[in-house]
Amino acid sequence: MSNSHTFKPVRVKHLTIGEGKPKICVSLTGSTTEQLVEEAHALKLADIDMVEWRVDFFEQVEQLDMVTHTLERIRDILPSTPLIFTFRSAKEGGQYELSSSDYVALNQAVASTGEVDLIDVELFNEATDIEQLIATAHQHDTFVIISNHDFHQTPPKEEIISRLCRAQQLGADMTKIAVMPQSSSDVITLLDATNTMKEQHADRPMITMSMAGKGMISRLTGELFGSAITFGAIQKSSAPGQVPVSELRSILNMLHANL
Numbered sequence: 670m671s672n673s674h675t676f677k678p679v680r681v682k683h684l685t686i687g688e689g690k691p692k693i694c695v696s697l698t699g700s701t702t703e704q705l706v707e708e709a710h711a712l713k714l715a716d717i718d719m720v721e722w723r724v725d726f727f728e729q730v731e732q733l734d735m736v737t738h739t740l741e742r743i744r745d746i747l748p749s750t751p752l753i754f755t756f757r758s759a760k761e762g763g764q765y766e767l768s769s770s771d772y773v774a775l776n777q778a779v780a781s782t783g784e785v786d787l788i789d790v791e792l793f794n795e796a797t798d799i800e801q802l803i804a805t806a807h808q809h810d811t812f813v814i815i816s817n818h819d820f821h822q823t824p825p826k827e828e829i830i831s832r833l834c835r836a837q838q839l840g841a842d843m844t845k846i847a848v849m850p851q852s853s854s855d856v857i858t859l860l861d862a863t864n865t866m867k868e869q870h871a872d873r874p875m876i877t878m879s880m881a882g883k884g885m886i887s888r889l890t891g892e893l894f895g896s897a898i899t900f901g902a903i904q905k906s907s908a909p910g911q912v913p914v915s916e917l918r919s920i921l922n923m924l925h926a927n928l
């Protein structure tokens with residue numbers, strides 16, 4: 670693949686992802702419907718662009734009817750906010766583990782409601798499962814982010830690029846990788862891989878981040894290096910190193926004004 674491919678931003682409701690400033694996303698991490706409803710009300714007032722429901726925090730995640738019911742409640746509160754549905758598996762830094770058949774069933778059920786704008790599907794699943802989820806999502810005008818997370822280390826640049834390219838080949842509408850730095854060079858590795866993706870391979874938006882305090886800078890520089898969404902924190906963060914939303918917007922604006 671080369672950068673001769675036309676880059677296609679993703680239009681989600683009023684947002685164009687992959688163009689201009691990175692979009693600010695905050696995660697809902699409640700464990701009960703009531704907590705999620707409360708969090709959704711709080712997010713309604715926040716200066717953010719998107720919301721992610723991290724359903725692996727939800728204690729009734731194995732009851733599909735409760736998941737779809739809670740989704741409707743969230744949607745009633747946030748009718749026009751672009752919404753990502755994410756089950757983050759424990760092996761990739763999430764709170765819970767599902768069998769692969771339950772993981773597929775959960776995502777199929779939610780994609781079929783047409784109530785979310787994007788679903789997050791982890792790259793390290795069977796290709797056939799991923800393809801099936803993409804087909805269902807697309808039938809319901811839902812986009813798919815194919816993601817990968819390494820909470821222990823930062824793989825070499827070539828490996829980061831190869832995972833992002835694989836996600837594109839599998840048919841993601843957007844790709845994502847989050848890695849853990851052990852040194853400042855690891856942060857540069859993530860940024861360098863992102864920049865090379867942008868210049869040579871990416872034909873659709875990607876989301877990349879180096880986590881924890883050392884990697885925080887990578888959550889601010891997406892417009893320069895090529896990451897389209899930045900996950901910020903309001904009260905509780907959903908991963909280490911997320912920048913408080915109160916400061917995030919002004920930093921992104923400042924960097925944008927000087928590019």
Ligand SMILES: O=C1C[C@@](O)(C(=O)O)C[C@@H](O)[C@@H]1O
Binds near residue numbers: 845909
């Ligand atoms: O994949 C990501 C990125 C993330 O892990 C982060 O580092 O900000 C936070 C998660 O909630 C989200 O699903």
